[in-house]
Amino acid sequence: MAQIDTAKLKASNKQAGRKIGGTVGIFLFLTVLGLFMAMPIYLTIVMSVKPVEELFVFPPKLYAVRPTLDNFRDMFAALRQNRVPFSRYVFNSVAVTVSVTVMQCVFSSMAAFVLAKCRFPGSKVINNIIVISLLYQSNVIYIMQYIVMAKLGLIDNPLALILPSIASPMGLFLMRQSISQVPDAVIDAAKVDGAGLFRICWQVVMPNQKPALMTLIIFAFQGAWNIQTGSVVFQEQYKTLPTVVTQAAASGLARAGVAMAAAVFMLIPPVIVFMLAQKNVIETMAHSGIKE
């Protein structure tokens, strides 16, 4: 085990002037800071398995004396009281999350490629509008969005959960910034070979954009997974997991444990997606060979 680790350390130190001591120092520094960063998350997990009577013990303990899954059981019990079976909410959330993530990634990648690498009438204006729309935050927008959705007949329609999240200016901006680093020579060469823009985008540019694309998947998944039905969809059979889990968890401090259980439960899928995507990001490093 130890041998493998040192081999890997050496492999990552092929660059100039790497000393093993420096890497160990960085590791220690990050560990200390990481412990501080992870503390509230750790406490969330601990609280979610603490029985009720342990919540108000003095001094509060950093671990559960008698860990229990009661809080999770209570949460699911509260969910079971709903008219609609639990699996329906899971299905709704998965359907919304998958369709938003896929469409957001495909549409943003294409648009980002065009905006980063082509000059055409309107390209500058659109680039500016994207950044401005990121900066313009106003609570009036939600009202206007509601009016637009009402005009389109989307209120109380499950599509209202999907359509507004597809075009995320943040996702586009991220991809645009990353694609702008691709040398023009690469694209010109492909053009000379007779490839159309669509093929250049998907076969020349995107295969080398894995780090940005994986990051976009993380953002899109995380955003879509947390979409609340809130004020646009009212029918019980269209509600998503975050809406009903919040409902189940929201009642007083005595149920802090249940709230923690809900938080932990909702965190599991994004963390899994995050791990898979990050693994992919890190693997791309070895062979990213775009040259001028």
Next chain:
Amino acid sequence: MAKGNNRKKLRRTWTEIKRNKACYAMLAPFMIFFIVFTVIPVVMSLPMGFTDFNMAQPPKFVGFSNYTTLFFSDKIFIRSIRVTIVFALLTGPVSYVLCFLLAWLINELPPKLKTIFTLIFYIPSMANVYTVWQLIFSGDINGYLNSFLINLGIITGPIQWLTDGRYVLAVTIIVQMWISLGAGFLALRAGFQNIDRSQYEAAAIEGIQNRWQELIYITIPSMGPQLMFAAVMQIVGSFTAGTVAQNLVGFPSTDYKAHTIMTHAYDYGWVRFEMGYASAICMILFVVMFICSRLISRVLSKYMD
């Protein structure tokens, strides 16, 4: 004569548009959704700052009166400017530097550790953890921080972290910093992975001797776009912060000590239903953020395409 020139120009633009129709086709799927659900609502909301709008009756045009009220008679707004500036100056630059520094340090580690540390630093932006922070800063002796400090003998009685006017801003800033390693941090992590390895090999031959030189001469200059992205995210995050304070120290906070401009807008918009006034507040904030992003883009421009 001028008319003829215009027509010629128009025709040239038209041929340009026709020549680039593949571009528009690829842009269309995104733009349709973007225009319908973002651009139209934004454009519709722009003139609201000049109206009196309570959401029940149609908006009534009132000229600049919202803005004059804001600057000349709304004392709490002036106070919220101060809070926002302190807040943005403390959390913005610090967490921007932290995002970059941590992304870089993580990049120096072996692959397995990279994933784990990236997760640890990013997970606060994924989780909904206000409840746990409330328990940590809870004002009775059961609060984690209070009991910890009492056990160490630093304080004798519990401190009301979330309601005492002396602490609310500091507490809010700490929690904000804790969740601020978000989108910018991940984008920078991705940027580091995207740098061509052969550049480092070439640099080693040319006499780069250590990590620092490598960072300054190769890494930073090839990360311009990601640095800009992180900057915009950080500006938005630090100027529009408000939810942390609302969830943690209550709304309104004690003595308006953690009352940011965004909280003020929330107050007028969703509590008093004076949407015209709220949207004037947001407009001012937008202008400030826009200027900030322009300044940063100028600083970073030498690294951009």
